[in-house]
Amino acid sequence: MPQASTRAHLAPPSPIRKLAPYADAAKAKGIDVIHLNIGQPDIEAPEEFWTALGAKRPKVLEYSHSAGNPTLRAKARASYKAQLGVELNDSELMVTTAGSEALVFAMMACLNPGDEIIIPEPFYANYLGFAVLAGVTVVPITTYLDQDFALPSIEAFEEKITPRTKAILICNPSNPTGTIYSAAQLHALAEVVRKHDLYLMADEVYREFNYTSEPVLSVLQLPGLEQNAVMVDSVSKRFSLCGARLGFLVSKNAEVMSGALRFGQARLSPPALAQIGVEGALEAGPDYFDQVRGEYRARRDRLVQRLSEIPGAKCPKIDGAFYATVRLPIDDGDKFCQWLLEEFSHEGATVMVSPASGFYATPGLGKDEVRFAYVLEEGRLDRAMDCLKVALQVYPGAKVAAGS
């Protein structure tokens, strides 16, 4: 039997999904498992998506252009112009099979195998999987709950830079922390990037999920960084279209976009049906986002309030996306999250959250932290938090005395 490749062995299983068998077992016992473990929103996509899809049934479902339908690309460019004030030409934006493919193409086009990419941790765990596919080395730089997961200082970044460093990747607003990086932090980061001539990749798929009064600064807006900035976007969260698998790769670096386009030609085209629908979704007005944002802000507020009632829990400032990485009075997040599914229920229900350890690349970090994805309506969220509160009173590894 031939041996599978090294990367087949190295590719990490999804930390978000590894507890799934325990959740299935709990459900089989009749327990209502409330999912706060995965960023799968319960919000509906804009009606314009379905209208566009219903209105246009192509006679033959053909390959599209490898960079995506020209009409969709034009609308996407116009939306960045309107939203960010960034002018893009035709070759500076490419439609991808979701943000995932945009990230893979970005890493593949920017980094050689063995090159290093610095990523603030905790980070979206699948970055590790993409790095394995691209053969690049992830160098984590730790951010801290007690500092609201702020971007590290210039000096801290410079300590991580080696001759093999080729890129820094941020997620802003951040999954898994909900942090929005300030303009000052981003300008400092830009200085490092310019000084060391690195790529600055930004996963900005949560841009619209901003509960502050300040706009989220895109890497495309950082002056003097036009050739360094590579932006990844997706409709999965923006329009609640996770299953559509449609995203965008945007950069003014012609070499990067030319390479990505040739990678894209090999895989022929992004999904055609989603492209038709998303062209409609891009017509959704500010009302749609206002409503969605309002809903999530209320959920965020509820989560923060409920966490404040739990002795020993610490929730940092969460300004965006729909995640929070929170300290709980527990011995070990992995054990706790599994225990919630295997051993615990409260009034017929339990809550599923993700151990934060899976979002840190440095072993041992985040042991007493868990990630919440507050993607459910307030009633469900409340029920989940009721479960959590009771669970922490009876969990054998709890660090605070029950009832305190």
Place this chain on the structure above:
Amino acid sequence: MPQASTRAHLAPPSPIRKLAPYADAAKAKGIDVIHLNIGQPDIEAPEEFWTALGAKRPKVLEYSHSAGNPTLRAKARASYKAQLGVELNDSELMVTTAGSEALVFAMMACLNPGDEIIIPEPFYANYLGFAVLAGVTVVPITTYLDQDFALPSIEAFEEKITPRTKAILICNPSNPTGTIYSAAQLHALAEVVRKHDLYLMADEVYREFNYTSEPVLSVLQLPGLEQNAVMVDSVSKRFSLCGARLGFLVSKNAEVMSGALRFGQARLSPPALAQIGVEGALEAGPDYFDQVRGEYRARRDRLVQRLSEIPGAKCPKIDGAFYATVRLPIDDGDKFCQWLLEEFSHEGATVMVSPASGFYATPGLGKDEVRFAYVLEEGRLDRAMDCLKVALQVYPGAKVAAGS
């Protein structure tokens, strides 16, 4: 400005699409460009695809399981059982974002960077692009038009095998030649694979396009090769759903499938809408394929007949898929194909075909060959062949005297 990666430079542009600007220019002059250059069929998908899609509008378009919806996987497994007599368990089949992703995952899971994969040439040009992404080296083994592009002998394969050889990849029925490999050829190949403990990957996306009375043998059916065989499939051609971007990766090798699944978890899920529709399409009865096959057989027959009327043209036996790689009395296929678009028209039309050189990895081969994709109805096909016939009478690089 940071430098793009080596693979960004190495990734080849699509040879199928590189003439597109000349075609656009011809169209802008009002010329009717008849496309026989790309495997984009004009056939409609089974109605069951659209019915299933219309019947099931999910409230939220969610991520699916990373291996695809369980109901879709069950139906796909049942179809392989019925069609090939191959029993598959749940972990031996994975839904992918088209055959393209299945090929990338297969290469990534089976080969390490620097490993070699032997591929009979001429081959589907995008294999080169996938190999660049995976960092693997393509070693071509030449097949010959004058031998009907038969699989090379065991000895010829063994001459190509080195300590770095890890896999052989075939396409059966073949794009770009239309060849169907005989059972004898495949059993001989299996012997080489077993002896050297290689992976045998097969791109079988044209399985249904078989104009002979013998079934196409799948690599999944080769005895004793269960741990070596990796099969790639797609609905793009089978159901004329190129834009759906849905395929399958199938293997009984647990390590390979486990690695592929973890790659798949990183990219979360294949497209949801296509999965819904394809579950319907899999219900399409034999009538659908009989009709499609009948249509393509008639087109194949027409192409062969019209080529037989062209002095100096040589068409090998074409038994399957919807391609033919044909020798024409020309100096250079690249020049000729470009000339057809730039300089030629006949009664307001011209024909677009692909230079075969782009399907050979060995420089200099296929210079007087072009690939036809006979994906248009007979009227259009006839018009294209009228153009070709006249073109060869006036083309400055023609090797046969005009009118002979």
